[in-house]
Amino acid sequence: xxxxxxxxxxxxxxxxxxxxxxxxxxxxxxxxxxxxxxxxxxxxxxxxxxxxxxxxxxxxxxxxxxxxxxxxxxxxxxxxxxxxxxxxxxxxxxxxxxxxxxxxxxxxxxxxxxxxxxxxxxxxxxxxxxxxxxxxxxxxxxxxxxxxxxxxxxxxxxxxxxxxxxxxxxxxxxxxxxxxxxxxxxxxxxxxxxxxxxxxxxxxxxxxxxxxxxxxxxxxxxxxxxxxxxxxxxxxxxxxxxxx
Amino acid sequence: xxxxxxxxxxxxxxxxxxxxxxxxxxxxxxxxxxxxxxxxxxxxxxxxxxxxxxxxxxxxxxxxxxxxxxxxxxxxxxxxxxxxxxxxxxxxxxxxxxxxxxxxxxxxxxxxxxxxxxxxxxxxxxxxxxxxxxxxxxxxxxxxxxxxxxxxxxxxxxxxxxxxxxxxxxxxxxxxxxxxxxxxxxxxxxxxxxxxxxxxxxxxxxxxxxxxxxxxxxxxxxxxxxxxxxxxxxxxxxxxxxxx
DNA sequence: CGTCCCGTTGACATTTATCAATATGGGTGG
DNA sequence: CCACCCATATTGATAAATGTCAACGGGACG
Numbered sequence: 001x002x003x004x005x006x007x008x009x010x011x012x013x014x015x016x017x018x019x020x021x022x023x024x025x026x027x028x029x030x031x032x033x034x035x036x037x038x039x040x041x042x043x044x045x046x047x048x049x050x051x052x053x054x055x056x057x058x059x060x061x062x063x064x065x066x067x068x069x070x071x072x073x074x075x076x077x078x079x080x081x082x083x084x085x086x087x088x089x090x091x092x093x094x095x096x097x098x099x100x101x102x103x104x105x106x107x108x109x110x111x112x113x114x115x116x117x118x119x120x121x122x123x124x125x126x127x128x129x130x131x132x133x134x135x136x137x138x139x140x141x142x143x144x145x146x147x148x149x150x151x152x153x154x155x156x157x158x159x160x161x162x163x164x165x166x167x168x169x170x171x172x173x174x175x176x177x178x179x180x181x182x183x184x185x186x187x188x189x190x191x192x193x194x195x196x197x198x199x200x201x202x203x204x205x206x207x208x209x210x211x212x213x214x215x216x217x218x219x220x221x222x223x224x225x226x227x228x229x230x231x232x233x234x235x236x237x238x239x240x241x242x243x244x
Numbered sequence: 245x246x247x248x249x250x251x252x253x254x255x256x257x258x259x260x261x262x263x264x265x266x267x268x269x270x271x272x273x274x275x276x277x278x279x280x281x282x283x284x285x286x287x288x289x290x291x292x293x294x295x296x297x298x299x300x301x302x303x304x305x306x307x308x309x310x311x312x313x314x315x316x317x318x319x320x321x322x323x324x325x326x327x328x329x330x331x332x333x334x335x336x337x338x339x340x341x342x343x344x345x346x347x348x349x350x351x352x353x354x355x356x357x358x359x360x361x362x363x364x365x366x367x368x369x370x371x372x373x374x375x376x377x378x379x380x381x382x383x384x385x386x387x388x389x390x391x392x393x394x395x396x397x398x399x400x401x402x403x404x405x406x407x408x409x410x411x412x413x414x415x416x417x418x419x420x421x422x423x424x425x426x427x428x429x430x431x432x433x434x435x436x437x438x439x440x441x442x443x444x445x446x447x448x449x450x451x452x453x454x455x456x457x458x459x460x461x462x463x464x465x466x467x468x469x470x471x472x473x474x475x476x477x478x479x480x481x482x483x484x485x486x487x488x
Numbered sequence: 489c490g491t492c493c494c495g496t497t498g499a500c501a502t503t504t505a506t507c508a509a510t511a512t513g514g515g516t517g518g
Numbered sequence: 519c520c521a522c523c524c525a526t527a528t529t530g531a532t533a534a535a536t537g538t539c540a541a542c543g544g545g546a547c548g
Contacts, residue, residue, distance in 0.1 A: 062385050064471055070385035084378050087371050089480045092378050092473075108483045115367045116485055122366045123359045127331050129373050134328050134336050136380045141306050141314035143387040144432030148504070179526065188388030190505055195528060227308055229336075236333045239352045241360055392536070423494065434537055439496060 004028045005104075006052045009078035010124045013235070017243045023118050028052055028104035040081070040095040040103065047085035049105045053077055056101030057177055060093045061185065071186035073136070074098075074159065077166050083129065086111070098177060120241050127237065134231050143188045146227055151187040152197040153226030156207065160216060161230050173215040248272045249348075250296045253322035254368045257479070261487045267362050272296055272348035284325070284339040284347065291329035293349045297321055300345030301421055304337045305429065315430035317380070318342075318403065321410050327373065330355075342421060364485055371481065378475050387432045390471055395431040396441040397470030400451065404460060405474050417459040 007016060007024040016024070031054065034040055041047050043062055058075040072093055075081055085091035086108040115122040135158075142151050156176070164170040180198070181191040189197070201207045206222045208215040216222060251260060251268040260268070275298065278284055285291050287306055302319040316337055319325055329335035330352040359366040379402075386395050400420070408414040420427075424442070425435040433441070445451045450466045452459040460466060 062381070064385065064389050065468075068389045070388045072381045072384060084374050084381070086483070087374050087479055087481065088378075089478050092475075093381065112367060112483055112485055115370070116363045119360045119363045119366060122363060122370070123356060126359070126366070126370055126373065129370065129377065130328050130331050133373065133377055133380065134332075136377065136384065137306070137316045137328070137337065140316055140380065140384055140387060141308065143384060144314045144429075145308050145312045180528095181526080185388075191527085192506080192529090193504060196504095199528085224309075231336075234333050235331055237331065239330070239356055241356055424496095425494085435495085436497090436538080437536060440536095443496085 004052070005054050005078045006080060009128065010121070013124055013127060013237055014240050015243055019244075020118055020121055023114055023121065027106045027110060027114070028054070030105055032103050032105055034058075034097040034101040034103055036097055036100050038097050040097065041085055041091050041093075043092065043094045044090045046089065047082060047091040048108060049082060050086060050108055050111055051081040051095075051103040051105050053079045053081055054102040054104055057098040058095060058101055059098055059182070059186075060095050062093050069185045070188070071182065073132075074162065074186070076162050080125070080128070098182075120243070123240060127240075131231055131235075138229065138231065142227070148187070148189050148193055149197045149200060150226045151189065152183060152194060153201060153206070153222050154228045155183060155187055156214065156216065157219070157223055157226060157228045157230075161232065165232065172217070172219065173213055175212050176214050248296070249298050249322045250324060253372065254365065257368055257371060257481055258484050259487055263488075264362055264365055267358055267365065271350045271354060271358070272298065274349055276347050276349055278302075278341040278345040278347055280341055280344050282341050284341065285329055285335050285337075287336065287338040288334045290333065291326060291335040292352060293326060294330060294352055294355060295325040295339075295347040295349050297323045297325055298346040298348055301342040302339060302345055303342055303426070303430075304339050306337050313429045314432070315426065317376075318406065318430070320406050324369070324372070342426075364487070367484060371484075375475055375479075382473065382475065386471065392431070392433050392437055393441045393444060394470045395433065396427060396438060397445060397450065397466050398472045399427060399431055400458065400460065401463070401467055401470060401472045401474075405476065409476065416461070416463065417457055419456050420458050 004021070004024045004027070006027060007021055010016060010024065034056070040051065040058070053075050055077055058081070059071050060073050060075065061069050061071045063069050081095055081103070084093060115125070142154050146154070159176055159178070160170065160174055163174055179191070180194045184191045184194045187194070198207070198209070202209060206216070206218045206225070208217050248265070248268045248271070250271060251265050254260060254268065278300070284295065284302070297319050299321055302325070303315050304317050304319065305313050305315045307313050319339070325339055325347065328337060359369070386398050390398070403420055403422070404414065404418055407418055423435070424438045428435045428438045431438070442451070442453070446453060450460070450462045450469070452461050
């Protein structure tokens with residue numbers, strides 16, 4: 001087991017050298033606890049730090065002028081947080097903990113040093129940011145062109161797949177850890193309508209809900225009706241330089 | 245004037261060394277012409293090449309099962325195209341020319357070599373991909389949480405700002421180069437509704453349309469009603485390593 | 489001169505939001 | 519342990535936003 005959460009993610013892309021592992025471990029030397037509901041970085045405030053999420057579930061969101069919220073992304077252990085913030089004078093998004101979390105803060109100069117000293121890791125970070133980009137464009141297509149039911153279905157599938165990346169024991173049944181309002185803010189719907197869509201999905205036999213636990217009872221149909229693609233599969237990284 | 249379109253973009257972030265310029269110029273040694281309407285890369289087909297867009301306007305989009313299209317991004321000279329494609333066995337999006345274009349193709353191993361030989365350029369490429377990421381999350385919030393009128397307004401402002409990045413002579417009046425159907429596919433609306441929103445914006449005195457030319461007659465109000473932020477401004481790149 | 493693509497407009501249908509009321513369930517102070 | 523309280527979930531009635539369908543016009547281009 002690696003000392004670094006982030007190294008585990010990168011290590012699944014390609015084997016890492018000892019030097020590379022050591023360099024990544026240095027990003028996670030310090031830890032900070034973030035309680036459920038606490039805000040790690042606030043939109044429009046200066047942000048000089050980056051983080052590796054070590055434990056727990058977080059989200060990033062923006063608030064619009066009329067007070068409505070758009071959740072941009074859910075964040076899982078091994079994710080790097082705050083990249084969009086460090087290139088601007090003010091953070092473009094808020095980072096907020098959905099459960100009690102542990103994060104490892106590091107300075108942006110540490111990222112710069114890492115890119116210089118370990119260019120192969122730099123390529124791998126670029127790859128991770130491209131995977132994230134594709135996940136965002138999938139969500140863009142979902143918001144722009146799919147029905148409310150499909151959006152909710154796709155969100156359930158994505159959360160399950162990403163939870164499973166951390167905890168292999170997760171299968172069809174899991175606890176989502178989101179309120180219906182949060183699902184709505186991620187899918188561009190109201191919480192009321194999310195509730196109706198969940199009920200419809202349940203009536204159609206695609207999911208089941210018992211005491212906070214959610215079961216995907218027909219993943220094939222759900223994935224088809226939701227236009228869902230798991231973007232952590234089917235990668236081709238053969239062009240990465242080999243480990244030294 | 246730089247020999248490389250891409251170097252011009254990166255050069256606006258921070259001054260480049262001669263070595264760096266030379267390395268970037270090598271990405272643009274070859275050129276290929278793409279006619280209006282032609283497809284450079286098709287969704288779900290293998291894609292081994294990357295491109296720098298040299299001249300013209302392109303777009304990337306995905307098609308859903310029901311045949312509807314979501315335009316993900318408009319592409320301008322100096323943009324790197326195809327990054328999301330090279331990490332997957334099959335391209336996740338289609339690249340299509342909206343006008344006659346010139347692109348410079350290069351192999352993905354050239355990117356890998358560049359990242360290794362010029363880590364500072366690697367950091368700058370990562371920065372550009374983060375700017376793009378923030379632009380995508382802005383569009384995500386736009387699709388999820390703003391009205392049809394605001395979406396159309398934001399699109400007009402973004403196109404104007406990005407066209408101006410290439411052609412400084414562009415001010416309030418410009419020609420958009422998109423059909424109303426394309427505007428709709430980018431904003432998650434139907435072409436019919438886009439038409440109505442354009443008329444409303446015109447009736448409210450925010451824009452004017454004459455023979456294919458579009459004029460932003462009240463940018464301040466338009467930007468406010470559209471929740472628009474120009475993401476190519478207010479960058480803070482002081483933490484980049486200095487030029488050697 | 490016709491054809492085709494695009495833009496425009498109106499009538500109507502559908503989806504989703506809004507508002508309001510009620511239920512439920514877990515946590516907390518007494 | 520109980521009573522209360524708050525956030526969340528659920529449901530119905532109605533409103534608003536947007537889509538769908540259909541028709542027509544105008545300009546570019548063969």
